[in-house]
Amino acid sequence: MAPTANTNSIIVIAGYGPGISASVARKFASLGYTKIALLSRTQTKLDTAAAELVATYNITAKGFAVDLADPPAVQTVLATVRENLAGTIGILFWNPGGNAKGIFDLTVETFGNDIASKVTSLVLAVQKIVDDLAANNGAVLVTGGRLSLESDESAQLAVDWNAGTLAIGKAAQRKAVHILHFALKGKGVFAGEVTVLEIVKGTSFDAAKTATLSPESIADKFAELESKRNAVFVSVP
Template sequence: MAPTTKTDSIVVIAGYGPGISASVARKFASLGYSKIALLSRTQTKLDAAAAELVATHKITAKGFAVDLADPPAVQSVLAAVRDDLAGTIGVLFWNPFGQGQGIFDLTAETLNNNIALSVTSLVLAVQKIADDLAANNGAILVTGGSLSLENDGSAQLAVDWNVATLAISKAAQRKAVHVLHFALKGKGIFVGEVTVHEIVKGTDFDAAGTATLTPESVADKFSELESKRNAVFVSVP
């Protein structure tokens, strides 16, 4: 069952960028959510994106600059979101992306930063807004990737592409999503992840410009997952 207070509850887009997260923001605006908060590092980019949402969808939108690898800062910014947008949070979309490094040249700093982005800040964010989500029959939606899967192919890709930090942190994120799902379902909060198996068109990984998976189709999958709430993990394509 979808949240019952769409027009009042806030959608938080954590890890905002011009690809999947921008499409998810537009998707939820089109579904009737009237308050959207955009979180990432750069305030000027957030301001421009929020202004576009306001102009196109006639909603309230605001950007909040924050380092999503800093869990206390994430908790603080969520409090600011509630105050500034005068409401409670009904959807948390978690989409931050870390830096890829190979298994033999990764640094502790980069690996820890990736774990913070994918797991620690996510869990601390949920702690902060669990009451809001419960009151709204809310949802936590997380972007995953095929590198997180436990198979020889994904492990070999992590080696070939020198992105062990991403594979390790996303695998930990997948387990966190699974644990959160079972911890929160009794409170009426849905937790789910969309595992993206292909390069998304227009993103940094699409350097050759040959990707066919659109961010809009990924956003549609998130909308479907939130609406049906019948699986923890779904895949696209």
């Protein structure tokens, strides 16, 4: 089994929300990570979530409001995270949201935001903290999705779900993760993606309330991927 990141380093949860990201934060807190930074656009939501982590796990947790579609702001907030939590970053967990648009409904702004949050900000974030990651035997962990896969089925689903921008952004993100994996491994840093193949309970795609895939099972897969580090891409379920 490969060595895991230093549990005394900071884990950054970028794109925090009540589903997968919240489950990942709880999972890594339960594994002994003592400093957690939560990133999303809404400070009040982050403050509540951080307080719950502190109360439950007796760790240091803090929220930092930032738009992941703004790459310079992301680089700036990572410096703020290091200063406020008095440490270096060992894990970057990347789970950006976004507003899915159909291929004929997208605008320059919405399409640009999808690419920025899923690819540009991810790569520039890694640039900013690469020395931290290397010093902590760190990892970059990214949430992927079924729509990113190169198949007729996924392309048809993108049309059926009116989610062309999401599919394109996730596909570009998948390639970025693949390149990051090979660019970082010589530094002792792991980069990998968990590709979610089914609809997750509680998400906007689960309008019929029929999904059976839990965010907790996805968090378990991320923990397994980080500890084993034996594949760039793994899937759930």
